Amino acid sequence: xxxxxSEKDVLIVRxxxxxxxSVVAGLDADxxxxxxxxxxxxxxxxxxxxxxxxxxxxxxxxxxxxxKEPSRxxxxxxxxxxxxxxxxxxxxxxxxxxxxxxxxxxxxxDTSGYEKQVKEEQTAGKTEQTEQKQEEQPKENQKQEEMxxxxxxxxxxxxxxxxxxxxxxxxxxxxxxxxxxVKHDDLEKSGDLQKMLNYGKSDLVKVSPxxxxxxxxxxxxxxxxxxGEGNVSLVPHFIRKEQKLDEYKEHKFSDxxxxxxxxxxxxxxxxDIVDRETGEIIPSFISIDxxxxxxxxxxxxxxxxxxxxxxxxxxxxxQDMLRAGLPVRDKLIERxxxxxxxxxxxxxxxxxxxxxxxxxxxxxxTAQTQEAKNNPTQGQAQGMENSAAPQKEQRRNTWTNxxxxxxxxxxxxxxxxxxxxxxxYAAGKAIKLENxxxxxxxxxxMYIKFNPEKGRPxxxxxxxxxxxxxxxxxxxxxxxxVNSEGKxxxxxxxxxxxxxxxxxxxxxxxxxxxxxKPQKKNNKGMKM
Numbered sequence: 001x002x003x004x005x006s007e008k009d010v011l012i013v014r015x016x017x018x019x020x021x022s023v024v025a026g027l028d029a030d031x032x033x034x035x036x037x038x039x040x041x042x043x044x045x046x047x048x049x050x051x052x053x054x055x056x057x058x059x060x061x062x063x064x065x066x067x068k069e070p071s072r073x074x075x076x077x078x079x080x081x082x083x084x085x086x087x088x089x090x091x092x093x094x095x096x097x098x099x100x101x102x103x104x105x106x107x108x109x110d111t112s113g114y115e116k117q118v119k120e121e122q123t124a125g126k127t128e129q130t131e132q133k134q135e136e137q138p139k140e141n142q143k144q145e146e147m148x149x150x151x152x153x154x155x156x157x158x159x160x161x162x163x164x165x166x167x168x169x170x171x172x173x174x175x176x177x178x179x180x181x182v183k184h185d186d187l188e189k190s191g192d193l194q195k196m197l198n199y200g201k202s203d204l205v206k207v208s209p210x211x212x213x214x215x216x217x218x219x220x221x222x223x224x225x226x227x228g229e230g231n232v233s234l235v236p237h238f239i240r241k242e243q244k245l246d247e248y249k250e251h252k253f254s255d256x257x258x259x260x261x262x263x264x265x266x267x268x269x270x271x272d273i274v275d276r277e278t279g280e281i282i283p284s285f286i287s288i289d290x291x292x293x294x295x296x297x298x299x300x301x302x303x304x305x306x307x308x309x310x311x312x313x314x315x316x317x318x319q320d321m322l323r324a325g326l327p328v329r330d331k332l333i334e335r336x337x338x339x340x341x342x343x344x345x346x347x348x349x350x351x352x353x354x355x356x357x358x359x360x361x362x363x364x365x366t367a368q369t370q371e372a373k374n375n376p377t378q379g380q381a382q383g384m385e386n387s388a389a390p391q392k393e394q395r396r397n398t399w400t401n402x403x404x405x406x407x408x409x410x411x412x413x414x415x416x417x418x419x420x421x422x423x424x425y426a427a428g429k430a431i432k433l434e435n436x437x438x439x440x441x442x443x444x445x446m447y448i449k450f451n452p453e454k455g456r457p458x459x460x461x462x463x464x465x466x467x468x469x470x471x472x473x474x475x476x477x478x479x480x481x482v483n484s485e486g487k488x489x490x491x492x493x494x495x496x497x498x499x500x501x502x503x504x505x506x507x508x509x510x511x512x513x514x515x516x517k518p519q520k521k522n523n524k525g526m527k528m
Contacts, residue, residue: 007050008049009077009079010046010047010048010083011023011077011109012094013076014074014075014076014094014097020035021038021090022038023036023037023087024046024075025046027279030066031062033073034281038090040084046080050228055277063111064118070111075109077109078090166226166232170232179209180207180208181208182205182222187205190203190205190416192222196223200223201223203221204219204220204414204435207219209236219238220236220237220239221289222234223237237292239291239293240294243293243295245258248297249273250273256268257269261286264344265287265290266325267286267287268327271283271284272284273297282299283300283301284297284300285347289350302352303352304353305319305353305354309345312332312333312334314345318331325347327344327357328346330344330367331343332364332367333356343356343361343362344357345357399450406425406426407426409425409457412433413433413436414436415433415435417431425449425457428449429449429465430447432446432463433448446459447462447463448460449465
C-alpha cells in the first residue's frame with residue numbers, strides 16, 4: 001500500500017500574474033486550472049495523478065487546448081503522501097521562484113512538450129478540415145420519407161483531436177469469441193469493425209454472453225474501450241427500456257430537456273459534465289442512442305460543425321445554433337447529385353457531428369404544400385412558380401432516377417443490404433430482411449420492394465413476388481401488426497407486453513392467465 005501511495009503526485013500551481021499558490025483540483029470550463037488552497041485540510045480535493053499513467057498527459061493536453069492564457073500558470077509536482085509535509089515549504093519557495101530555481105527544479109513540470117503537441121494537432125486539424133468534403137460521410141436511409149444522409153467519419157473527428165485509432169493487435173479475439181460470441185470476420189464483413197476501431201459503435205449484433213455456464217443470445221451495439229495501459233476491452237450496449245431521464249452524470253434534466261430527448265433524441269443544448277477521473281468540467285452534447293435507448297455524450301470540442309453540406313451553405317448563424325445544440329429547422333439541402341430535400345439539422349452524439357433528425361425529411365414540394373396551408377397567399381405565389389419548373393427537376397426528389405429507373409438504396413431500418421439485395425431491389429424484386437427492429441425493440445422479418453404506384457419502397461409482411469397466394473407465415477406478421485401497427489390479435493389481445501418474434505399466442509402460464517381473464521366484449525380484433 002505504501003508503494004502505491006508513493007506513485008501518486010499532486011500538482012501545485014502558481015499564478016504568475018498574482019503570485020497566488022494553490023493546488024490543482026481539476027479544470028474549469030474555460031480550461032484554466034480549478035484551484036483549492038494549499039492547505040493540508042483540503043487534501044480530499046487535491047487531484048492526484050498516477051506517476052506512470054496517462055491522466056497527467058490528458059490534463060495538460062486539455063489545459064493547452066482550452067486555456068486562453070496557459071503561460072499565466074506554472075506547475076510543480078510533489079508526492080501525494082508527502083504533500084502535507086511539503087506544502088508549506090513549497091509555498092515559501094514559490095514566493096520567489098527565480099531565487100529558489102535550483103531547489104524547485106526537481107519539482108518543476110516542463111509543459112513545453114504538451115504545448116507543442118497541441119499546436120501541431122490544431123494545425124493539422126485545420127488543414128484536414130479544409131481538405132475534407134462532406135461527400136465522404138456515409139449514407140443512411142432511416143425512414144421511408146427520409147433522404148440519404150451523410151455524416152463525418154469517427155476517424156476524421158478523432159484525428160483532429162490528436163487521438164489514434166484503436167490498435168487492433170491489442171484485441172484478444174479468442175477471449176471475445178469465448179466470452180461474447182463475437183467474431184472478427186463477422187464484424188469486418190459488416191463494416192462494424194472499422195467503426196469500432198475509430199471509437200464508434202457497431203449496429204445491433206447478436207452476442208452470446210454466458211451466465212452460470214449457460215449462453216444467452218441478446219442484441220447489442222458494441223464498442224471498444226482502452227484502459228490506462230493500452231489494453232482493449234469490449235463494451236456491449238444492450239437494448240434498454242425507455243429511460244426515466246432524471247439525471248445523467250450529475251446533470252439533472254429539466255422538463256424541456258426530457259421533451260427534447262423524447263422528440264428528437266437530442267438534448268438541444270450544451271451542458272457541463274464532470275469527468276470523474278480527472279475532475280475536469282467538460283462542455284458536452286447529450287443524445288439518446290435510438291437503437292438501444294442508452295444515454296450518451298460527447299465533448300463539444302470533438303464535434304465538427306460543417307460550413308457546407310453538399311451544395312448547401314451552412315450560414316454563420318446556423319453554425320452558431322448547431323454549436324449551441326439548437327436545431328436548424330426546415331433547412332433546404334441540395335446534394336451534389338442535384339437531389340433536394342427539406343430537413344432539420346442538429347448535433348447528435350452517435351453521429352459525432354451534425355445529423356438529419358429522423359422523421360423531419362420532406363421533399364421541397366411537400367414542404368411548400370405545408371407552408372402554403374399556414375400562409376395561403378405565399379403558397380399561391382410559390383405554386384405558380386413551381387408550375388413552370390421542369391418535370392425533370394421534380395423527378396430528382398423521388399425514389400427514382402431521372403430516366404424513371406429505381407434508385408438503389410443500401411439500408412432499411414438499420415439493416416444493411418448485401419450486394420445481391422441491392423441489385424435485386426434496383427431490378428424491382430422483393431428482398432427479405434431479417435432481424436429488423438420493430439417499434440417495441442423486438443426483431444421481425446419483412447420484405448422490401450419498390451412500389452411503382454406509390455413511387456417509393458414499401459414494406460410487406462409476405463413475399464409480394466410469390467405468384468401463388470398462400471397463407472403467410474405468422475413468424476413476424478403477427479408481431480409487426482400488433483407491436484408496430486397497433487392492431488389486435490384475438491389470441492393475445494389481453495396481454496400488456498409486446499409480442500416477440502414468432503409469437504402468436506401467450507408464451508407462458510402467466511400470459512395465459514392474463515389472456516383468459518374476463519374482458520369486455522370486443523369484436524374489432526384483426527384476423528391473423
